[in-house]
Amino acid sequence: MYGVNEGVAEDLRSGRFGAGFSGAEMLENSAAQRADSPDGAGTIGNIQAANPYMVASGVNVHYGDNHAIRNVSLEIGKNEVIALIGPSGCGKTTFLRCLNRMNDTIESARVTGEITLDGHEIHDKSLDVVALRARVGMVFQKPNPFPKSIYDNVAYGPRIHGLASTRAELDEIVHGSLQRAGLWEEVKNRLHEPGTGLSGGQQQRLCIARTIAVSPEVILMDEPCSALDPIATARIEDLIDELRRNYAIVIVTHSMQQAARVSQRTAYFHLGDLVEVDATNKVFSNPGHRLTEDYITGRFG
Amino acid sequence: MNTLTLLTLLAAFALGAFYLGRRRSLLAGGGARTLHSLPGYYGFYVVIWCLIPPLGLMLGWQVFEPRVLTWLIIEGLPESMSSLPQGPLNLLLNDIRNLASGDLVVTEVSEVMTQAADRYTALLSSSKFWLSTMTIMLALAGISLATLRITPAFRARNKVESTVQMILIVASSIAILTTVGIVFSVLFESIRFFQRVPLDEFLFGLQWSPQMAIRADQVGSSGAFGFIPLLTGTLLITAIAMVVAVPIGLMTAVYLTEYAKPAFRSVAKPLLEVLAGIPTVVYGFFAAIQVAPFIRDSGGLIGLDVASESALAAGIVMGIMIIPLVSSLSDDAITAVPAAMRDGSLALGATRSETVKQVMLPAALPGIVGGVLLAVSRAIGETMIVVMAAGLAANLTANPLEAVTTVTVQIVTLLVGDQEFDSAKTLAAFALGLMLFLVTLVLNVIGLRVVRKYREAYE
Numbered sequence: 001m002y003g004v005n006e007g008v009a010e011d012l013r014s015g016r017f018g019a020g021f022s023g024a025e026m027l028e029n030s031a032a033q034r035a036d037s038p039d040g041a042g043t044i045g046n047i048q049a050a051n052p053y054m055v056a057s058g059v060n061v062h063y064g065d066n067h068a069i070r071n072v073s074l075e076i077g078k079n080e081v082i083a084l085i086g087p088s089g090c091g092k093t094t095f096l097r098c099l100n101r102m103n104d105t106i107e108s109a110r111v112t113g114e115i116t117l118d119g120h121e122i123h124d125k126s127l128d129v130v131a132l133r134a135r136v137g138m139v140f141q142k143p144n145p146f147p148k149s150i151y152d153n154v155a156y157g158p159r160i161h162g163l164a165s166t167r168a169e170l171d172e173i174v175h176g177s178l179q180r181a182g183l184w185e186e187v188k189n190r191l192h193e194p195g196t197g198l199s200g201g202q203q204q205r206l207c208i209a210r211t212i213a214v215s216p217e218v219i220l221m222d223e224p225c226s227a228l229d230p231i232a233t234a235r236i237e238d239l240i241d242e243l244r245r246n247y248a249i250v251i252v253t254h255s256m257q258q259a260a261r262v263s264q265r266t267a268y269f270h271l272g273d274l275v276e277v278d279a280t281n282k283v284f285s286n287p288g289h290r291l292t293e294d295y296i297t298g299r300f301g
Numbered sequence: 302m303n304t305l306t307l308l309t310l311l312a313a314f315a316l317g318a319f320y321l322g323r324r325r326s327l328l329a330g331g332g333a334r335t336l337h338s339l340p341g342y343y344g345f346y347v348v349i350w351c352l353i354p355p356l357g358l359m360l361g362w363q364v365f366e367p368r369v370l371t372w373l374i375i376e377g378l379p380e381s382m383s384s385l386p387q388g389p390l391n392l393l394l395n396d397i398r399n400l401a402s403g404d405l406v407v408t409e410v411s412e413v414m415t416q417a418a419d420r421y422t423a424l425l426s427s428s429k430f431w432l433s434t435m436t437i438m439l440a441l442a443g444i445s446l447a448t449l450r451i452t453p454a455f456r457a458r459n460k461v462e463s464t465v466q467m468i469l470i471v472a473s474s475i476a477i478l479t480t481v482g483i484v485f486s487v488l489f490e491s492i493r494f495f496q497r498v499p500l501d502e503f504l505f506g507l508q509w510s511p512q513m514a515i516r517a518d519q520v521g522s523s524g525a526f527g528f529i530p531l532l533t534g535t536l537l538i539t540a541i542a543m544v545v546a547v548p549i550g551l552m553t554a555v556y557l558t559e560y561a562k563p564a565f566r567s568v569a570k571p572l573l574e575v576l577a578g579i580p581t582v583v584y585g586f587f588a589a590i591q592v593a594p595f596i597r598d599s600g601g602l603i604g605l606d607v608a609s610e611s612a613l614a615a616g617i618v619m620g621i622m623i624i625p626l627v628s629s630l631s632d633d634a635i636t637a638v639p640a641a642m643r644d645g646s647l648a649l650g651a652t653r654s655e656t657v658k659q660v661m662l663p664a665a666l667p668g669i670v671g672g673v674l675l676a677v678s679r680a681i682g683e684t685m686i687v688v689m690a691a692g693l694a695a696n697l698t699a700n701p702l703e704a705v706t707t708v709t710v711q712i713v714t715l716l717v718g719d720q721e722f723d724s725a726k727t728l729a730a731f732a733l734g735l736m737l738f739l740v741t742l743v744l745n746v747i748g749l750r751v752v753r754k755y756r757e758a759y760e
Contacts, residue, residue, distance in 0.1 A: 102648060107563065134650030144641035147664045156659070157649040207645070214649060 042071065044288045045278035049077025049265065053248045054099060054136075054218055059113035061094050061103065068094045071113075072274040074267060076218065081240060081249040083259035083280065086269035087295065092252045095269070096220050099250065100136035101129050118217070134161055137216035141223040143203035145195035145210075150187050153195040153206055154178060157214035173213055181209035182239050201232025208239065212247075219243065221251040225258065237262050256296055260284050268292045304359070307433055311355055311440060315348045318444045322347030322451060330453040338458035346457040349464050350443035355436040362432050370424055377420055379413060397421055487738060490731035497725040498526045503732060505529065509695035509706075511715060511726045526729055528736060530695040534612070534705035538687060539680040541616025541701055542623055546680075547673055549620075550627025557628070558635045559657050570632075577625035581685040588618035588690035596702075605702060610692035613701040619686050623676045630675065634668025635661055667751050674748030678741040684709035708737050 054076040061068045069091035076082055076099075084092040094103070101122060103109040115122045122132050134157070145153050154174045157163075164170035174191075178184040183205040187198070195206050204224055211219060221240070225233040240249060240262050253259050259266050259280065266283040268276045268291070276283060276292045287293040294300055326343035330336040336343070371394060375383045382393060393414075400410065400418035451457070495503065506527020553573070557566050593614035600607030607613075638661055646656040662669070684707075692704030693714060715730040 100648060102644065105644070105647060130650045130652055132650075133648055138644075138648035140641060140645060140648075142641055144639070144645040146642060146645065146660050156646070156651075160649070160651050160655050160659070210645075210649065 043073065043274045043277060045276045045283070047074050047274075047277050049075040049080060049082070051078040051080070052076065053078045054115065054117050056095070056098070056115045057113060059095065059098055059111065059115060061091070061098060061112075062110045063106070064108040067272060068109075069098075069269075069272045069274075072269075074274060074277060076248050076250055077265075078248050079244055079246075080264040081244050081251060081262050082265045082267060083263035084250065084252045084267050084269060085254075085256060085259050085295070086275075087300065088254075089271075090269040091272045092269045093222055095274075096138075096222055096250060096252050099218070099220055100133050100138055102133075102138065104129060134214045135216050136218040136220060137211035137214065138220040139204070139207050139211055139222065139224045142227050143200055143207050145198070145203050145206050147194065147196055149192045150178075150195045150198070150206060151191040154209050154213050157210060161214055163214065177209040177213040178206075180212055180243070181205045182235065182242075183209055199232070201228050201235060204228060204232070204236060205239065208236075208243075212243070216247065218248045218250065221249065223252050223254060226254060233258070256284070268295060270295070303429075307359070307436055310437065311352060314351050314440045314444065318347040318351040318447075319344035321444065321448055325448050325451045326453075326457070329451055335453045337454055337456050338461075342457040342461050343451050343455070345461045346451070347444055347447040349461065350447035351440050352443075353464075354443050355440045358436055358439055359432065362428075366428055366432075370421065370428065373424060374417055374421055378417060382413065401425070484738070487731050487734050490728055491735040493723075494725060494728035494732040497728065498732075502526060503528050507697055509711070511711070511729050524725060526725065526732075528733070530697040531706060531708045531711055531733065532736075533697060533699070534691075534695065535681055535707040535709075537612050537699060537701060537705055538616045538619060538691060538707055539677060541613060542619035542680045542683075543673070543677060545617055545620025546623040546627050546676060550624045550676075551631050551669065553624065553628040554631035554635055555657055555662075558632055559653060559661065570629075573625045573628060576622075577629070579622075581622060581683060582689075584618050584622050585685045585689035588614050588686050592618050593690050600702060607702045608692070608704045610690060610704045611702050612691055612705045615687045615691035616701065618690060619680055619683055622683070622686065623680055626676050626679060627672055630672025631665070631669045634665040634672060637668060638664040667754055671748045671752035674744050674751065678744040678748070681707075681741055681744070682709060682737065684713060688713060708733050712737075 052075040056075075057073040059072045060070060072091070072095055074082075074095075084096065086092050097103045098111055098115060099122075101111075103111055111123075117127075117132065117135065120127055122136075146156060148156070151174055154177050155170055158170060158173050164173055175184065178187060183202060186202060187206075195203065198206060204227075208219075208224075224240075225236050228236065237258065240251065243249060251259075251262065263280045265277065266280045267274055268283065268287075268289070270291050276287065276289045278288065283292060284296055287296060321344075323340045323344035325347075326336055326340050374394065374397060375390070383390075385393065396410075397414055397417045398421065399405065400414060401421040503526050506525060507529050508525035508527045509530045510525045557569060561569065589610075593610055596611055596614050596617075597607045597609050642660050642664055643656055646660040647653075651659070687707045687710050691706060691710070693706050693710065694704045695706050695711070696703055698705065712730045712733050715726060715733075721727065
């Protein structure tokens with residue numbers, strides 16, 4: 001809670017929120033939502049996590065003239081998986097990319113609002129984007145191993161951040177990361193073969209190993225299984241469940257079954273609005289908003 | 302009837318043939334529904350029969366007419382003349398042709414020659430007449446035969462499409478056949494050269510002074526045809542050009558792809574392409590008038606003895622000329638690396654420069670290497686800059702401050718002016734051309750292979 005309060009206080013001072021949505025209202029909304037009584041304005045359900053680690057409040061993203069996400073406030077908790085669902089173009093991925101400032105790489109993107117990581121504003125000058133991305137790792141939709149060896153793929157992050165001073169330490173990091181990504185047994189005899197030679201599911205686990213090699217605190221996953229077959233998907237889902245013990249995980253998915261299987265909380269986005277957030281079993285068994293209900297019952301999407 | 306009229310007539314026939322074929326198919330079928338192909342295909346089918354045989358005939362006529370006429374003229378000449386050796390006979394035939402067309406004739410005109418010229422004129426006009434007649438008859442025959450074959454079940458589309466395919470094959474083989482023709486013409490002249498100058502002397506000789514004695518007692522009468530000084534000169538200038546072009550071109554590409562704002566990129570890329578379009582002669586001026594004196598003067602300042610035409614000047618300017626090529630090919634290679642690579646690296650907390658150095662460039666490396674090899678073969682083949690800035694002296698040296706010469710420059714100097722095409726001096730140009738061709742061919746093959754291998758990497 002420290003994070004969100006600080007963020008909102010900061011906004012009150014800087015007047016950063018848009019018209020008609022002051023920081024004070026935001027606080028009231030939070031209070032209302034805590035009481036689980038949707039008031040119709042903005043998000044319904046409960047945006048708060050049990051153990052918040054990243055807190056987004058009043059995030060807006062514009063791509064040129066296109067207002068891609070509107071006033072999204074959401075907490076991401078430690079040791080839990082939060083699934084972002086919603087129809088294509090609803091802003092899930094855009095929101096995800098705000099969390100490690102990957103939207104910076106898009107020329108026309110403009111992000112406003114507060115996002116804090118462990119209480120510190122991520123757009124603040126004192127937090128370098130390079131350091132932020134080391135703490136908030138990302139796994140992409142399509143497996144994208146570098147055209148290097150398996151070993152070098154995993155060692156890439158630790159090398160650029162200087163996490164290992166000796167070869168033995170680096171070996172240990174690579175070994176540990178591959179182990180945790182559940183890939184070690186399959187690749188231990190071919191560490192120096194190209195990572196692009198692995199199967200799709202193995203490549204995606206390699207990308208996860210690469211991400212956890214820099215010991216992030218939060219892992220963002222952008223539809224990590226959409227390019228994989230059901231067996232590889234099941235392995236990744238098991239892996240996500242295990243990783244939950246050490247990391248905060250945000251996963252964007254198009255598969256509602258997947259959201260139901262791996263996540264503790266679910267956030268439903270619709271056309272740039274965060275419509276509903278709640279515990280996953282609540283969202284799927286008893287959705288609070290008609291749009292959410294229509295989506296999860298397959299009426300559109 | 303001259304050729305142009307004939308072609309116009311054929312075009313008119315073709316137009317008529319199209320409508321005839323189309324109309325005939327519609328009448329035969331009683332409506333487009335019953336036909337195998339669309340009515341237009343029947344039209345084109347008739348057009349093909351109307352055009353291709355007559356055009357083939359005209360082409361064949363073009364090729365064989367002169368030979369047949371010459372043969373007929375020679376047959377008609379008296380024994381004393383037709384049994385002349387090849388050279389004088391050709392001169393005589395020339396005179397007859399000139400006489401027939403009313404041009405000046407060098408030798409004095411005999412009765413026999415006037416008769417021959419008259420016969421030549423008569424033959425020529427009857428040849429024209431027969432060509433026109435046969436062409437028109439062939440076109441009309443083609444139209445009627447093709448029209449008669451049209452029935453509703455006739456597969457006109459398939460015929461037309463296979464004909465179009467044949468035309469495409471012919472078109473694509475023209476470039477290939479031309480290349481093969483060039484290779485063979487260079488090869489045969491080179492073989493004639495190597496009959497006069499031994500291959501090992503050419504390949505390993507350290508002296509290049511391509512003159513042949515006109516008189517036996519002439520000073521410096523022995524020519525030397527050692528290829529090595531030219532090869533080293535070429536390689537020296539190419540190496541200097543690459544030292545200039547590769548780093549600058551690569552850095553340009555990295556800046557344009559990774560750092561530049563779109564607005565800057567949209568201005569800089571076309572400007573670079575303009576640079577690539579400057580004629581090399583203009584670069585040559587620049588090299589000879591600005592760069593070479595500048596290098597000589599600044600060399601003088603620090604006590605170096607620089608020739609006024611130096612390999613360095615030519616190499617630097619050639620490098621500048623090649624920068625757009627290197628930067629544009631590297632740009633393509635870097636752009637072709639999937640954006641997912643860049644995102645993956647940035648998402649791990651790598652900086653832009655780490656991403657470029659450790660992910661983008663290694664991934665693009667094969668493409669960049671391919672581009673550099675293409676640039677090398679461009680540099681080896683470059684002529685004008687070297688002619689103007691590096692001089693003609695075939696020095697065997699690795700010193701970039703001296704004048705050197707290259708293979709292409711020597712080919713130019715050997716072939717400029719009046720030449721006798723059976724002296725070793727002239728033939729040497731073809732041997733040099735063959736060597737140049739082989740070197741650039743090998744480089745291009747390597748370059749294309751590397752580029753292709755790279756393309757497979759991400760598909």
